[in-house]
Amino acid sequence: MSITLDDKYTAETGHVFLTGTQALVRLPMTQMRRDRAAGLNTGAFISGYRGSPLGGFDQQLTSARKHLAKHDVVFQPGLNEDLAATAVWGSQQLHLSQGARKDGLFGIWYGKGPGVDRSGDVLKHANAAGTAAHGGVLALAGDDHTCKSSSIPHQSDHAFMSALMPMLYPSSVHEFLEMGLLGVAMSRFSGCWVGFKVISETVETTTVVDLAQEARQFVLPEDFSLPPGGLNLRWPDTPLVQDERLQEHKGFAAIAFARANKVDQVTIEDPNARLGIVASGKAYEDVRQAMAELGLGLDELRAIGLRLYKVRMPWPLEPQGIRAFSEGLEEVLIVEERREIIENQIKQQLFNWRADVRPRIVGKFDERDRPFLSLSQGLTVGRVADALAERILKLDLPEGLAAHIQARAQQLKSAEGKVASHTPPVTRLPHYCAGCPHNTSTRVPEGSKAMAGIGCHFMAQWMDRRTETFTHMGAEGVPWTAIGRFTDEKHRFVNLGDGTYFHSGHLAVRQSVAAGANITYKILYNDAVAMTGGQPVDGTLTPQQITHQMHHEGVARIVLMSDRPDVYKASDLAPGTEIRHRDEIDAVMLDLREVAGVTVIVFEQTCAAEKRRRRKRGKMEDPDMRLWINPAVCEGCGDCSEKSNCIAVEPEETEMGRKRRINQSMCNKDYSCLKGFCPSFVTVRGGSLKKRSAQGGGRCVRSFRAAGARHRSRLEPCPDRRRGGPAF
Numbered sequence: 239m240s241i242t243l244d245d246k247y248t249a250e251t252g253h254v255f256l257t258g259t260q261a262l263v264r265l266p267m268t269q270m271r272r273d274r275a276a277g278l279n280t281g282a283f284i285s286g287y288r289g290s291p292l293g294g295f296d297q298q299l300t301s302a303r304k305h306l307a308k309h310d311v312v313f314q315p316g317l318n319e320d321l322a323a324t325a326v327w328g329s330q331q332l333h334l335s336q337g338a339r340k341d342g343l344f345g346i347w348y349g350k351g352p353g354v355d356r357s358g359d360v361l362k363h364a365n366a367a368g369t370a371a372h373g374g375v376l377a378l379a380g381d382d383h384t385c386k387s388s389s390i391p392h393q394s395d396h397a398f399m400s401a402l403m404p405m406l407y408p409s410s411v412h413e414f415l416e417m418g419l420l421g422v423a424m425s426r427f428s429g430c431w432v433g434f435k436v437i438s439e440t441v442e443t444t445t446v447v448d449l450a451q452e453a454r455q456f457v458l459p460e461d462f463s464l465p466p467g468g469l470n471l472r473w474p475d476t477p478l479v480q481d482e483r484l485q486e487h488k489g490f491a492a493i494a495f496a497r498a499n500k501v502d503q504v505t506i507e508d509p510n511a512r513l514g515i516v517a518s519g520k521a522y523e524d525v526r527q528a529m530a531e532l533g534l535g536l537d538e539l540r541a542i543g544l545r546l547y548k549v550r551m552p553w554p555l556e557p558q559g560i561r562a563f564s565e566g567l568e569e570v571l572i573v574e575e576r577r578e579i580i581e582n583q584i585k586q587q588l589f590n591w592r593a594d595v596r597p598r599i600v601g602k603f604d605e606r607d608r609p610f611l612s613l614s615q616g617l618t619v620g621r622v623a624d625a626l627a628e629r630i631l632k633l634d635l636p637e638g639l640a641a642h643i644q645a646r647a648q649q650l651k652s653a654e655g656k657v658a659s660h661t662p663p664v665t666r667l668p669h670y671c672a673g674c675p676h677n678t679s680t681r682v683p684e685g686s687k688a689m690a691g692i693g694c695h696f697m698a699q700w701m702d703r704r705t706e707t708f709t710h711m712g713a714e715g716v717p718w719t720a721i722g723r724f725t726d727e728k729h730r731f732v733n734l735g736d737g738t739y740f741h742s743g744h745l746a747v748r749q750s751v752a753a754g755a756n757i758t759y760k761i762l763y764n765d766a767v768a769m770t771g772g773q774p775v776d777g778t779l780t781p782q783q784i785t786h787q788m789h790h791e792g793v794a795r796i797v798l799m800s801d802r803p804d805v806y807k808a809s810d811l812a813p814g815t816e817i818r819h820r821d822e823i824d825a826v827m828l829d830l831r832e833v834a835g836v837t838v839i840v841f842e843q844t845c846a847a848e849k850r851r852r853r854k855r856g857k858m859e860d861p862d863m864r865l866w867i868n869p870a871v872c873e874g875c876g877d878c879s880e881k882s883n884c885i886a887v888e889p890e891e892t893e894m895g896r897k898r899r900i901n902q903s904m905c906n907k908d909y910s911c912l913k914g915f916c917p918s919f920v921t922v923r924g925g926s927l928k929k930r931s932a933q934g935g936g937r938c939v940r941s942f943r944a945a946g947a948r949h950r951s952r953l954e955p956c957p958d959r960r961r962g963g964p965a966f
Contacts, residue, residue, distance in 0.1 A: 258441035289350025292380035319353030342372030351392030374425035405433035429469030429868030462494035506546035528623035542933035572601035672886035675843035675907030691734030871918035878914030
């Protein structure tokens with residue numbers, strides 16, 4: 239049997255090796271195969287906006303276009319999240335068109351947690367309107383509970399609750415396909431958009447997945463009657479009628495569907511159980527691992543009297559299952575991440591249920607209302623194990639078992655304490671790539687400050703760049719419209735990436751113009767959405783277009799700056815636009831900060847990482863000049879590092895003290911280090927790097943190979959020297 243990389247999308251039986259992101263790409267194709275087997279002529283429509291942990295979803299969709307096309311799956315990225323959600327809302331209205339060529343469209347929307355918040359208005363409208371009978375919608379929310387790659391931790395559960403959208407939360411990649419297919423079936427039956435929560439620990443992992451789960455058949459509930467006309471989208475449909483259908487029927491239909499298909503499961507059962515544990519998503523996997531770390535096998539669990547319940551639809555919680563699970567228990571411990579979702583629902587569902595045998599509920603707070611599991615810290619196996627041990631040891635246990643659990647718990651706590659108390663010898667913050675345009679563009683002149691926004695330029699806040707405070711995506715600089723009215727400070731610079739500008743940032747400029755703020759927007763055009771992997775902007779955007787847009791917004795002055803100003807013609811730009819070389823940025827900023835009103839710098843320079851990719855693929859010219867620092871001349875002053883802010887300029891310890899060198903494998907040929915006041919630079923033209931030396935243990939040899947490279951004629955003094963004397 240032949241095995242190919244395409245098996246992850248083409249195989250229909252057996253096992254496949256894929257990431258969580260690829261499982262989500264496979265999902266609509268699987269649904270289309272199921273629909274065709276059922277005699278339905280359906281299609282699928284996908285739209286959304288990238289953001290970690292779903293930062294690579296659009297890339298994987300794009301690379302799989304040939305497979306998607308075979309299954310009538312269309313991917314159209316949105317300019318921002320709420321416009322993408324509106325397009326997916328439209329996918330459910332296909333049957334209202336007289337020229338419809340499909341029985342219905344299955345829709346997928348995707349976005350990072352802040353994108354869920356941004357799209358709240360359309361999510362509420364679209365969910366109230368409903369889904370098509372042969373359509374259905376999954377809303378993929380990428381959450382970042384511990385703020386690993388975000389400006390603030392986020393949790394989408396409550397946003398879905400506010401929109402009255404049922405929410406599924408798979409615990410691992412192994413459940414993505416089954417839970418995704420279940421969500422589609424639930425959406426079609428209930429008329430609800432169905433939330434589908436992923437985090438980096440699930441969607442960014444890789445594993446072998448059994449495709450047998452794709453054959454699962456879902457049943458319709460027998461204990462729920464649809465109201466007249468059903469629950470799906472129709473027209474005309476007045477707001478109050480929509481709301482009544484949503485509030486009175488659709489959520490209960492989703493609960494009934496979940497119950498009929500056993501979405502929530504008892505995974506460890508004991509007829510004499512006295513302690514129950516309820517967990518969902520990643521927290522469930524943490525509980526299982528914590529049990530293993532505490533040495534709790536089947537015999538130990540039986541002696542404790544423990545029952546475990548896996549919740550795969552945290553909201554709305556199916557009540558019959560949780561009541562059956564709670565039967566006979568003394569205590570129920572709920573383990574969930576961040577703010578409680580399941581805990582409050584359990585308390586509500588058990589409050590009026592057999593009060594004489596109602597168990598204690600412990601979760602974020604214990605039975606005495608004291609804080610127990612953290613509302614803000616990320617769950618770890620160690621923290622979960624500590625919580626389990628504390629509750630288990632309150633029970634009457636055999637002496638040997640209690641001592642065993644206590645000892646294992648203490649070992650884990652000690653290990654976690656050592657990790658928490660460890661201070662690394664070097665703390666490294668993220669930094670711009672070598673040759674990144676932001677190394678130059680985010681500078682501000684003496685006496686000025688800048689404000690940040692979302693993008694790679696965000697990192698200027700922890701560099702010596704006088705950049706303070708930030709906003710959410712698309713509101714860059716708007717805080718200054720208030721601050722500026724009550725301070726003697728006259729002006730601010732604001733960094734705004736081209737991806738954010740296209741997403742929504744142009745509205746921030748419009749607001750600043752309307753407010754008459756004294757502000758200079760530096761629109762950083764690097765020709766890539768670099769923060770999430772180097773995707774292109776989802777549409778057409780050029781520096782020339784930006785100048786025209788800004789001109790018609792009424793900004794006072796526009797300056798286009800580039801490392802290649804000669805490629806721009808004044809006739810292609812907005813009237814009055816100045817064209818300057820990026821080396822003149824200091825003078826331009828000093829000039830613009832004295833101009834009343836809103837001014838704009840369009841700073842054009844391609845992302846350094848994208849340059850490297852394109853050069854390797856032959857899609858961009860690769861300059862034949864490299865820079866080298868002669869250690870015999872270098873005085874170690876560091877001016878080259880100061881001017882370039884480039885991590886390819888590294889310290890080098892020598893017998894004569896610390897000097898500087900250029901890491902040739904890292905260098906992206908930005909040449910900004912040449913601006914340093916130093917005669918030690920040498921330009922090497924036509925040379926190439928030597929390959930790694932086998933004798934050197936894999937170390938990179940920092941030298942050049944070229945025809946005649948050993949001759950001095952191949953080494954030229956740097957043309958930009960500010961001091962006399964030869965460069966070598």
